Amino acid sequence: MAEDGFFERMRLGLQKTRDTLQQGLGTVLSRNRADAETLEELEEVLIMADLGAAATHKVLQEVEQRVRQHTIAPDGEGLREGVVDTISEILRSATPSSDERQHDARPWVMMLVGVNGVGKTTTLGKLAHQFRGAGERPLIVAADTFRAAAIEQAEIWAQRAGVDIIKGQAGGDAAAVAYDALQAAKARQLSQVLIDTAGRLHNKIHLMDELKKMRRVLARAMPEALHDVWLVLDATTGQNAVSQVTQFHEHIGLTGLVLTKLDSTAKGGIVVNIADQFQLPIRYIGIGEGIDDLRPFEATSFAQALLAQE
Ligand SMILES: Nc1nc2c(ncn2[C@@H]2O[C@H](COP(=O)(O)OP(=O)(O)OP(=O)(O)O)[C@@H](O)[C@H]2O)c(=O)[nH]1
Ligand SMILES: [Mg+2]
Numbered sequence: 001m002a003e004d005g006f007f008e009r010m011r012l013g014l015q016k017t018r019d020t021l022q023q024g025l026g027t028v029l030s031r032n033r034a035d036a037e038t039l040e041e042l043e044e045v046l047i048m049a050d051l052g053a054a055a056t057h058k059v060l061q062e063v064e065q066r067v068r069q070h071t072i073a074p075d076g077e078g079l080r081e082g083v084v085d086t087i088s089e090i091l092r093s094a095t096p097s098s099d100e101r102q103h104d105a106r107p108w109v110m111m112l113v114g115v116n117g118v119g120k121t122t123t124l125g126k127l128a129h130q131f132r133g134a135g136e137r138p139l140i141v142a143a144d145t146f147r148a149a150a151i152e153q154a155e156i157w158a159q160r161a162g163v164d165i166i167k168g169q170a171g172g173d174a175a176a177v178a179y180d181a182l183q184a185a186k187a188r189q190l191s192q193v194l195i196d197t198a199g200r201l202h203n204k205i206h207l208m209d210e211l212k213k214m215r216r217v218l219a220r221a222m223p224e225a226l227h228d229v230w231l232v233l234d235a236t237t238g239q240n241a242v243s244q245v246t247q248f249h250e251h252i253g254l255t256g257l258v259l260t261k262l263d264s265t266a267k268g269g270i271v272v273n274i275a276d277q278f279q280l281p282i283r284y285i286g287i288g289e290g291i292d293d294l295r296p297f298e299a300t301s302f303a304q305a306l307l308a309q310e
Pocket of ligand 1: 119150200285286288
């Protein structure tokens with residue numbers, strides 16, 4: 001029941017994208033041909049659905065190739081099959097392998113980064129809750145020292161999840177907080193160190209510098225740390241999400257993505273766009289503000305929610 005409810009919320013969140021795609025595809029595919037004009041119109045539909053130029057190009061190329069090789073029929077149904085298969089394939093490429101889903105290091109040190117308001121602190125609370133539910137002993141690190149309210153918010157999530165928290169002073173040195181937290185986690189033999197970071201500092205360079213400093217300082221406490229840096233993306237954001245991935249990846253190096261707010265009016269096409277452009281696994285998706293509203297990303301159910309005909 002809970003899982004059905006989860007899928008249903010994702011499906012509703014993706015409704016707008018799904019409708020845009022279905023309507024557009026319906027019109028184009030009703031021509032029942034695979035000629036140049038039809039393919040051009042198909043291109044427009046995919047661009048409108050936020051797939052971006054590269055992923056759109058890939059889908060068209062694949063469809064054309066399949067028509068040429070007679071693996072799909074040169075009619076509406078054939079084209080639909082080609083589009084759905086290719087988009088599903090792109091999404092599958094962003095699904096973490098089972099190896100990637102293991103976080104064996106102890107403590108495993110992970111930092112969530114992202115621009116302000118995307119859902120970092122909320123996601124951290126949900127993750128802490130999941131780890132604890134699995135019998136682990138995670139630690140929340142309130143390293144967003146930019147705002148006093150951010151520290152309080154992390155505290156509330158630590159209480160909800162029933163896990164330890166280490167926090168600094170508002171205006172304090174975030175890297176020092178992270179370093180102390182890692183030392184404490186080692187001493188207390190805690191299993192996961194989950195670091196919350198600021199979404200906004202005085203400017204972007206300052207934020208990137210602070211995140212880089214955190215990485216350097218953590219490596220002094222544990223050479224292999226950081227193990228993971230995940231970028232949180234608000235799925236209702238359009239093309240701007242692409243530049244967020246580019247910038248954070250370039251500056252600090254990412255090992256994964258988390259998509260939040262898939263229960264709101266999400267731009268599903270942007271997920272295909274990002275899955276295609278970056279070799280970064282999508283680790284989790286958020287489907288609400290509650291503590292249980294986080295799930296591992298699954299390409300198959302996502303593709304179904306995005307592409308299924310009503
Ligand atoms: N609907 C919905 N809302 C979410 C989800 N995840 C987070 N939110 C909401 O988004 C808002 C911002 O979440 P935060 O966790 O504070 O975001 P943040 O990235 O920590 O923000 P800063 O610390 O200001 O950078 C809050 O109102 C959350 O409840 C989600 O999956 N679905
Ligand atoms: Mg926050």
